[in-house]
Amino acid sequence: MSTKTSAEIIRDGLWTNNPALVQVLGLCPLLAVTSTVVNAIGLGIATLLVLMGSNLAVSVIRNFVSDSVRLPAFVMIIASFVTCAELLMQAFTYELYQILGIFIPLIVTNCAILGRADAFASKTGPVPALLDGAMMGLGFLAVLIVLGGMRELIGQGTLFVDMHLLLGPTAADWTLNVFRDYPDALFMVLPPGAFVGLGLLIALKNGIDNTLEQRRKARTSEAVAAGSKRVRVTGHIS
Template sequence: MSHAAAVEGDVPLGRVVKDGLWDSNVVFVQMLGMCPTMAVTSSATNGLGMGLATMAVLIVANAVIASLRHWVSPAVRIPIFIVLIAGMVTLVDLSLNAWLHDLYKVLGIYIALIVANCAVLGRAEAFASRQPVLASAVDGAAMGFGFTIALTMMGGIREVFGAGTLFANAHLLLGSHFAFLEMKILPETASTLFMILPPGGFLTLGFLIAARRRIQGWLDARSAAHESLPPGSAAAH
């Protein structure tokens, strides 16, 4: 365990990051936040924007809740958590409306619905209310980044096969600095409208969950094989 992890609590920060990105990924493992996952991932740009907005809420909400955990009565903790999360979502909503208005119009009501995202309240209850500020902020960043990766991957796959593009209109929705992301992958004649419709979202999610489980199974088998080797063997090193 690193010194930073030892200072911040019983949970190593490296483990917190691994949980957020892979072992307890919000979409591919916990299967939370399915409403925005299905609704906004018709393009990689929308998925990236929604993921970053949610990550910002997770980081700040986790940090604030962790800093107040000793002063919040267990009897009223859930209403207080919801009020705090709603405040963070309001700030994100107003910020997007002011500085990224095009993205704000695309995401619409789903920004406000971050308040009802089980992943945000779940991390507040399961982690931030029990851990110090730094560990909680790292947990929010890891969970949020894992959520962002999942939404961007889903949006990218659906956009490529549904429209033939990748990160289309990124310069309009995310700002001019993201124009380099825009790519044309397939000709229009090769695109399939089905992929950017709701059934395409469920199909894409199913394949990604299956791929993640297949990779995890391979990693588990490799780890088990490594542990079964004699301690002095060359492969064990």
């Protein structure tokens, strides 16, 4: 595997190879719990910590594990970090943990985490593996927050409701009632709304990528045309 630079790892995790918008992995919890921003942040932070920890651990042991037990060892490592995240949430954000329910333990089955462990962390050093886990986790967290904000805003007309479940009493007054007397749009709160919202985000990313690609091609064509013109002028003068 060719060595990636830090800039490439960051760009891959946040945009080019985003686990939610490009790889389309881990959709079960993403679609199920993103009805509010606080739910999205809680799940996203737990996934981020598991990704970073498992990537680092897999990279450290990569030369000591045979191919025959590679995947079972990776799953055990991921399960250990998920258990740590679950216990931390039970200790410090118990109400939010109850809301997220089964989707915290199900992080173990998130294909994005096992995929990064097998495809990247097991083939590189600890520092790039940790950076890859952080960027993939942040990319996943960003999509969760945007989708959660979209669904909460359209579904309930609010933003940042129940943030005290994650940040304590200081965040009890953070709720923004964006629309007064808003008729709740139940469709966006339910899972079908999550499918629609994620589809819109994927379409937006693809549109941005296509626009940037067209601009790049246009600049390349202009540069080639300008170079050809200079060659013709130089040849004529000669």
